[in-house]
Amino acid sequence: MPQISIVIPVMNEAENIVPLYHELKKFTPEDFEIIFINDGSTDDTILEIKQLSYADNRVKCISFSRNFGHQNALMAGIDYADGKYIITMDGDLQHPPAFLPQILEKLNNGFDIVLTRRRKTENQGFSKKIFTKLFYKLINFLSDVPIEENVSDFRGFSSKVMHTIRKFEERDLFLRGIFSWVGYRRTVIPFDAPSRLHGKSKYNFSTMVRLGLKGTTSFSFKPLRISLLIGSIVSFFSFILLTITIINYFQGKTVPGWASLMTVVTFMGGIQLLVVGLMGEYVASLFRESKKRPLYIIDEMINVD
Structure with missing residues (x-):
């Protein structure tokens, strides 16, 4: 030796x-x-x-x-x-x-x-x-x-x-x-x-990015918890916005606004894609582990x- x-x-x-x-x-x-x-x-x-x-x-x-x-x-x-x-x-x-x-x-x-x-x-x-x-x-x-x-x-x-x-x-x-x-x-x-x-x-x-993703998904579930927190916050404000929209509708105060609508839609879409992509990294990691190559x-x- x-x-x-x-x-x-x-x-x-x-x-x-x-x-x-x-x-x-x-x-x-x-x-x-x-x-x-x-x-x-x-x-x-x-x-x-x-x-x-x-x-x-x-x-x-x-x-x-x-x-x-x-x-x-x-x-x-x-x-x-x-x-x-x-x-x-x-x-x-x-x-x-x-x-x-x-x-x-x-x-x-x-x-x-x-x-x-x-x-x-x-x-x-x-x-x-x-x-x-x-x-x-x-x-x-x-x-x-x-x-x-x-x-x-x-x-x-x-x-x-x-x-x-x-x-x-x-x-x-x-x-x-x-x-x-x-x-x-x-x-x-x-x-x-x-x-x-x-x-x-x-x-x-x-x-370096691949190494960082590998290190994060191997040693932490914190990104998933952050995604859950972001999703909860966005859902909360979306609920408030929905409530205000309904109240304004019955009060006859609705104002058509394509720009504001598209801003909300694209923001929500971006958040969803971010969370789905993050979950995909964990699923891909599980897939590689399961094959045991x-x-x-x-x-x-x-x-x-």
């Missing part, structure tokens, strides 16, 4: 594989394993990993048959990790390997989970900063499980936590929420993220028992 398992999902990160490997070797003890999860790369990522694995059998790889997503790739690494401590991180060097000794020190001092929080990201655009902040504000407002703001998937945890995470069978994985939900003794280390060494980020606006399909494994 290695002391440390480092789990790294990668997609089209061919230029970053070798520099990342050399950086990791600087800051980890000799007894480690690196598990790359090739999440449907279309470049030479798998070739770069294979070359490293031939030279160092501590470098391992799980290659998917197609892209299954970052969260599923992380889960695959957790499923196959053997270390006493497990560290998950990205493959673009924005999660600095120089912080590994601090993470390991915290784990050795009795913490079960060591999270890292980004203070800032070098060369991050203003719009991305604003959107990220709004993302965490919204998900913490909607979710029943608090999610630490700017806490990334760069974390360390004990094998005890690993075995707990493996018990989860849900299809819509939101690991940041799961790590918050399981409890255990934890601490947070702040860090400044450098800019990417090569390539571009895979987390665009649509990916595998989280990932492995095409090839290298140095993995």
